[in-house]
């Protein structure tokens with residue numbers, strides 16, 4: 001738990017420092033919140049017309065004459081996302097707009113199923129319980145495993161785990177452990193695909209970190225919450241009102257073209273319409289956004305930093321298909337299910353089980369709102385054909401949908417997630433740069449803490465704000481994470497004995 005740096009609770013002078021926050025996803029919104037609450041004057045620039053970044057949502061007109069909100073896809077808000085939850089509490093102190101899903105079921109095309117509902121939450125019983133309850137771990141498979149290769153899983157530390165395993169692929173690590181094939185596919189490949197990457201391309205360190213966050217490093221396990229209304233209503237519209245109440249100048253539909261340092265230590269932020277000077281800048285962009293803004297800002301930070309940013313890459317494209325069906329899925333279908341071995345399908349969600357708008361549509365039409373995700377697709381994938389294939393996989397997983405007519409559909413092809421390639425850790429930007437007034441936030445950032453995905457975006461947003469607040473003598477924020485090492489002394493010493 002990094003404690004807040006001391007300082008004044010709020011800027012009290014006549015001319016508060018000004019900061020440009022570039023990017024209105026979780027990282028940018030967190031940084032803007034953390035700065036504005038301390039009295040810093042923030043201008044938030046977001047290229048898209050709506051806030052939320054990869055969790056943005058927007059209205060669409062459906063063929064049946066109704067309107068609905070759609071998004072870039074289902075997100076699981078895990079209970080160990082302490083800093084993200086801290087952000088959401090600004091507008092929802094009891095987190096009443098999040099609702100828990102009872103289970104995280106997994107299903108393999110071979111018929112095997114897994115569930116985390118009955119798995120104990122306390123480590124190490126969480127991992128042992130999963131192995132004991134899972135049909136994918138049979139006794140003869142366990143005997144075949146290579147326990148010494150698995151020992152590093154028991155004591156994951158940041159950055160040490162990256163120093164040891166960043167040069168190995170997630171796939172090769174799993175092979176060396178000789179995980180049972182089915183478990184390999186079902187539980188662990190799913191982790192690496194949550195990074196939108198093929199396990200052969202993904203750094204093993206990143207997968208070990210996931211294992212630590214969800215299994216051995218925390219007692220919240222793999223159970224999660226979801227917003228009970230579409231993202232804009234449940235999350236971003238209330239946060240936008242909160243930020244405006246704190247004087248934030250919100251500029252949506254405003255892409256930043258370049259950022260240039262000024263002689264007095266500030267920055268000029270240029271958009272198509274104007275150029276504005278700020279005392280500091282937070283770059284809270286996705287990999288492609290950061291790469292292109294920095295590419296057009298040749299005086300930012302220093303050469304080495306700009307060269308490292310130029311190496312960032314997005315993970316391969318993914319497809320999120322939202323389907324409005326004219327009949328309901330079977331009553332026992334869960335709100336969310338991870339899938340493996342069916343082809344490109346990674347998960348299916350049934351929105352009327354948890355999201356307010358979908359059950360209202362489903363009740364009116366006696367239909368169903370279903371979402372299908374397919375990650376790490378080839379760049380050259382033929383879109384129409386892939387969308388059709390995904391629908392066919394839904395028919396296999398939930399056969400009752402074969403009889404359904406698709407009332408309307410939306411297919412989002414995107415590639416906005418960072419790739420964490422084998423050996424890429426040291427090239428990733430950190431929160432601080434060589435320029436004390438230029439900081440970086442986002443899920444692509446190397447934080448030095450055991451956080452990932454949305455929680456890495458939120459945590460790095462607070463860290464970026466804190467780096468600036470420190471310079472202005474303002475108080476920082478206490479951040480919470482799962483423990484930064486294996487939780488259990490016995491397991492830690494076991495890992496050490498194995499050279500971990």
Ligand SMILES: Cc1cc2nc3c(=O)[nH]c(=O)nc-3n(C[C@H](O)[C@H](O)[C@H](O)COP(=O)(O)OP(=O)(O)OC[C@H]3O[C@@H](n4cnc5c(N)ncnc54)[C@H](O)[C@@H]3O)c2cc1C
Nearest residue numbers: 023025026027047053054073076256289442443453454457
């Ligand atoms: C389909 C899907 C499912 C996911 N599921 C989960 C999940 O279940 N759990 C989980 O923890 N994470 C999940 N993630 C990952 C999660 O969405 C991200 O980790 C998180 O949203 C990253 O936030 P961010 O602020 O770092 O980046 P982003 O949300 O990408 O924000 C960057 C912002 O910068 C803006 N921008 C870019 N260029 C410019 C410019 N020139 N000027 C101004 N603005 C610009 C972009 O429009 C964007 O709004 C999922 C992601 C996807 C795509």
